[in-house]
Amino acid sequence: MRSAKDFFRPLAVGAPQPLTEIPARPSRAIHFFDPSNEKMAAKIPQMVGTVDVLLGNLEDAVKADNKVAAREGLVRIAQETADLGGQSGSTQLWTRINALDSPWVLDDLTTLVPAIGDKLDVIMVPKVQGAEDIHYIDRILAQLEAKAGLARPILVHAILETARGVANIEEICGASPRMQGLSLGPADLAADRRMKTTRVGGGHPGYLVRQDPPRGDDGTAQIDADRTTYQQDLWHYTIARMVDACAMHGIYPYYGPFGDIADVVACEDQFRNAFLLGCVGTWSLHPKQIEIANRVFSPSVEDIRHARRVVAAMGDGTGAVMLDGKMEDDASLKQCLVMVQLAEELAAIDPKLKAQYDAITLD
Numbered sequence: 001m002r003s004a005k006d007f008f009r010p011l012a013v014g015a016p017q018p019l020t021e022i023p024a025r026p027s028r029a030i031h032f033f034d035p036s037n038e039k040m041a042a043k044i045p046q047m048v049g050t051v052d053v054l055l056g057n058l059e060d061a062v063k064a065d066n067k068v069a070a071r072e073g074l075v076r077i078a079q080e081t082a083d084l085g086g087q088s089g090s091t092q093l094w095t096r097i098n099a100l101d102s103p104w105v106l107d108d109l110t111t112l113v114p115a116i117g118d119k120l121d122v123i124m125v126p127k128v129q130g131a132e133d134i135h136y137i138d139r140i141l142a143q144l145e146a147k148a149g150l151a152r153p154i155l156v157h158a159i160l161e162t163a164r165g166v167a168n169i170e171e172i173c174g175a176s177p178r179m180q181g182l183s184l185g186p187a188d189l190a191a192d193r194r195m196k197t198t199r200v201g202g203g204h205p206g207y208l209v210r211q212d213p214p215r216g217d218d219g220t221a222q223i224d225a226d227r228t229t230y231q232q233d234l235w236h237y238t239i240a241r242m243v244d245a246c247a248m249h250g251i252y253p254y255y256g257p258f259g260d261i262a263d264v265v266a267c268e269d270q271f272r273n274a275f276l277l278g279c280v281g282t283w284s285l286h287p288k289q290i291e292i293a294n295r296v297f298s299p300s301v302e303d304i305r306h307a308r309r310v311v312a313a314m315g316d317g318t319g320a321v322m323l324d325g326k327m328e329d330d331a332s333l334k335q336c337l338v339m340v341q342l343a344e345e346l347a348a349i350d351p352k353l354k355a356q357y358d359a360i361t362l363d
């Protein structure tokens, strides 16, 4: 572990100065595409400006035979697509590199950083097990950035998809000033934990609690009676841990993939649970998931109206007031300020949302 004094020193001579604060850039949907898939790649230029993050995926879901084509495709797309990536791009450009034990990852890094390092905002690292994985990436990125003469450090995002990664979550978040955030990788995590599921994210009908049985006249439990069951969220524990670890380290938590592309209703529910718990965004695997993510991860007009009323009613921010029959105080004000600040950040990049928030009246 580096000392506090050394933590923000560049790890290679000539590498850019690490950031002391991770910018809160809106990233409601991190949209995955396979740069080796010509049909998908052709759609990318027209998606710029409609989604907060475009992520060129090089890892799972890209066939082994297409790994090189995906890497080269990403370089081409980044170089040829206007307004994508870097500080001035209206849509951020991220990539998911191959796993650190794979035969492709070194070439991913040594190709991407010199070619498009100035456009790559964040590198997502899969199957992170502990701080040592982040330290490896941190050092090699510093060397490659120095060699490429980059002025701005590339940030790093870890996917939680092993039991060890979850157990080491706090040290992963604090392993480098490059750490931008965490995503849940429910499919790999389920396999690693030996969970008995076969899905990519989302719930399971078997994971439930059941209402207590009614009692007969003699007091016996009627276990065969009709009883309501309530499906539970398989991912609640992990997402809650991610949210706390990220908040503690000033970085951002995200839900991950929802593989049932057709079930847009359950997808929306899963995204909303993550939003309410503190996540700032999610992955989108198919174009139709972008609209869901953008909507769910933007506070509603009603929530912003309420938040602004609380802010107005609280005056100097101390004490307690009654609003619509409810007590508001310093702590509920802080929650409202989180929403108001998010609305301001989103309004700055989304004119439609800005118009909706601007039209709010407080009577």
Ligand SMILES: CC(C)(COP(=O)(O)OP(=O)(O)OC[C@H]1O[C@@H](n2cnc3c(N)ncnc32)[C@H](O)[C@@H]1OP(=O)(O)O)[C@@H](O)C(=O)NCCC(=O)NCCSC(=O)C[C@H](O)C(=O)O
Residues within 6 Å of the ligand: 031, 032, 033, 034, 039, 040, 041, 043, 057, 060, 061, 161, 184, 185, 186, 187, 188, 189, 200, 201, 256, 257, 261, 284, 285, 286, 287
């Ligand atoms: C899921 C898909 C395989 C579905 O593809 P397809 O069958 O082609 O869908 P459609 O026919 O509905 O597509 C309609 C058109 O839209 C284009 N398309 C589809 N997906 C995308 C996309 N992601 N970006 C851009 N364009 C897209 C199609 O080409 C069609 O075009 P056209 O014919 O011209 O109309 C596919 O969506 C897909 O592969 N998505 C990405 C999957 C992915 O990235 N998976 C990896 C992330 S999840 C994961 O890794 C698990 C995680 O790590 C964990 O452990 O949990």
Ligand SMILES: [Mg+2]
Residues within 6 Å of the ligand: 060, 126, 161, 185, 187, 188
């Ligand atoms: Mg995975």
